[in-house]
Amino acid sequence: MITKNSKLDITIVDMTNEGEGIGKVDGFPLFVKDAVVGDRVKVTVTKLKKNYGYAHLDKIIKKSPDRVEPACPVSKRCGGCSLQHLSYDAQLKFKYNKVVNCLKRIAKISEAEDKIKGILGMNEEGKSPENYRNKAQFPVGISKDNNIITGFYAMRSHEIIDYSDCKIQHPSNYEILETVKDFMKEYNIPPYDEVSHTGIVRHVVTRVAISSQEIMVSLVINANSLAFSDELVERLSAICGVTSISINVNMEKTNRIMGDKTVTLYGEDYIIDSIGDVKYQIQARSFYQVNPLQTKVLYSKALEYADLTGNEIVWDLYCGIGTISLFLAKKAKHVYGVEIVPEAIDDAKANAKLNGIENTTFYVGKAEEVLPREYEEHNVKADVIVVDPPRKGCDIKALETIVKINPKRVVYVSCDPATLARDIKWLGENGYELVCGEACDMFPHTTHVESIALLQRLSNTRERTITLDVEMEDYHRIKEGERL
Numbered sequence: 001m002i003t004k005n006s007k008l009d010i011t012i013v014d015m016t017n018e019g020e021g022i023g024k025v026d027g028f029p030l031f032v033k034d035a036v037v038g039d040r041v042k043v044t045v046t047k048l049k050k051n052y053g054y055a056h057l058d059k060i061i062k063k064s065p066d067r068v069e070p071a072c073p074v075s076k077r078c079g080g081c082s083l084q085h086l087s088y089d090a091q092l093k094f095k096y097n098k099v100v101n102c103l104k105r106i107a108k109i110s111e112a113e114d115k116i117k118g119i120l121g122m123n124e125e126g127k128s129p130e131n132y133r134n135k136a137q138f139p140v141g142i143s144k145d146n147n148i149i150t151g152f153y154a155m156r157s158h159e160i161i162d163y164s165d166c167k168i169q170h171p172s173n174y175e176i177l178e179t180v181k182d183f184m185k186e187y188n189i190p191p192y193d194e195v196s197h198t199g200i201v202r203h204v205v206t207r208v209a210i211s212s213q214e215i216m217v218s219l220v221i222n223a224n225s226l227a228f229s230d231e232l233v234e235r236l237s238a239i240c241g242v243t244s245i246s247i248n249v250n251m252e253k254t255n256r257i258m259g260d261k262t263v264t265l266y267g268e269d270y271i272i273d274s275i276g277d278v279k280y281q282i283q284a285r286s287f288y289q290v291n292p293l294q295t296k297v298l299y300s301k302a303l304e305y306a307d308l309t310g311n312e313i314v315w316d317l318y319c320g321i322g323t324i325s326l327f328l329a330k331k332a333k334h335v336y337g338v339e340i341v342p343e344a345i346d347d348a349k350a351n352a353k354l355n356g357i358e359n360t361t362f363y364v365g366k367a368e369e370v371l372p373r374e375y376e377e378h379n380v381k382a383d384v385i386v387v388d389p390p391r392k393g394c395d396i397k398a399l400e401t402i403v404k405i406n407p408k409r410v411v412y413v414s415c416d417p418a419t420l421a422r423d424i425k426w427l428g429e430n431g432y433e434l435v436c437g438e439a440c441d442m443f444p445h446t447t448h449v450e451s452i453a454l455l456q457r458l459s460n461t462r463e464r465t466i467t468l469d470v471e472m473e474d475y476h477r478i479k480e481g482e483r484l
């Protein structure tokens with residue numbers, strides 16, 4: 001019988017969606033952090049629940065062929081890259097399986113492997129799964145020996161791991177962080193302390209436009225202004241590529257990183273990046289995909305799935321700064337974008353202008369409010385609807401309205417396969433069939449996976465009875481981050 005503190009030898013046979021190894025003892029699953037499929041390990045049981053338990057990895061007896069040495073010295077403690085000890089090919093397999101398993105278990109699509117064609121990874125020629133991120137948010141704090149530190153939060157905590165040379169970030173961050181720390185030391189500007197809600201500098205946020213190499217640096221501060229900011233500007237602007245420097249005011253006691261007010265200290269309040277032949281202007285607070293090389297791959301898939309001929313009306317829900325909208329606009333009759341963050345819509349409109357694109361209209365608001373309103377008041381039509389919601393997936397009101405509008409195709413871009421599967425199930429019960437899809441690795445070394453799916457209207461009837469009561473319990477049960 002297994003009890004707490006039992007010491008066992010087990011083989012890891014599977015992995016959870018969060019990247020923990022799963023070993024079984026007489027069919028009873030034990031979750032083991034830092035263990036990978038194929039490892040034979042010695043563990044100590046730390047916690048037992050009715051149907052599963054947790055165990056601590058004491059020793060690897062035999063390494064899995066998929067196990068590699070992590071490139072980053074803090075990968076075990078940091079909450080970011082929980083898959084660094086898995087070879088990149090095995091990471092891709094893990095992510096592909098995650099998407100397929102969600103479709104099987106939640107959407108009940110038994111032939112999910114046939115539908116999901118594969119995973120678009122960063123293992124192609126000319127790409128690397130390192131240094132891929134264009135955005136970083138480093139918390140600033142103080143070490144036990146009173147030094148200013150910047151780095152990342154440890155897994156499930158707010159303890160800062162002092163490390164500036166993150167392997168998935170752009171290499172310019174290192175110099176930026178060292179410059180900010182030196183400036184703070186010399187001018188006695190204290191880091192923020194979230195317990196006492198005192199101190200000044202909370203986060204350093206950086207963004208790099210990979211195509212133009214323009215860099216934006218924003219210091220999030222617990223004050224309305226920053227003393228000696230001219231000196232900071234002089235030092236940061238000397239770093240190659242830095243074209244925008246700002247402070248962002250966040251004086252709230254909150255986990256939210258950025259506040260509502262941003263003051264530009266140097267250069268423009270945006271940087272310009274391009275994906276394919278579309279240029280994008282991006283402000284500090286707007287959402288922008290973090291992996292530009294893979295974004296191009298993903299958007300090209302969206303374009304392929306949308307299958308535009310130039311005559312289509314397209315709606316792009318959760319459009320951010322209009323990235324997908326503008327990518328599709330050149331091939332569509334008109335694209336309508338909807339997004340909740342007003343600044344992102346300002347960027348979307350500016351981006352349309354910047355690219356000389358005139359066949360787009362952007363709305364600020366919730367997709368689940370704007371779409372029903374436009375449908376009721378203006379009887380909007382759509383040939384294709386693209387959705388790219390946050391992790392919680394589409395609101396039911398948005399899905400209901402999509403079905404009422406009755407487009408030929410729905411292209412679903414998702415950053416959480418569980419909510420994707422939930423919404424595909426609902427759409428499946430309401431007249432839309434999953435045709436095909438693909439996983440896309442936007443976030444190498446982390447457990448996150450992006451995916452894209454094409455759904456097609458089953459019949460041409462505009463009159464449709466929407467079976468809203470179908471498994472609504474399922475709809476509400478599967479929320480972002482749920483353990484499956």
Ligand code: SAH
Nearest residue numbers: 287318319320323339340366367388389390
């Ligand atoms: N399609 C864009 C953005 C995708 S991220 C791109 O590829 O860059 C999801 C976006 O949805 C974010 O910009 C977020 O601000 C927005 N959002 C979140 N909830 C929303 C809602 N209820 N209605 C509309 N937009 C929402």
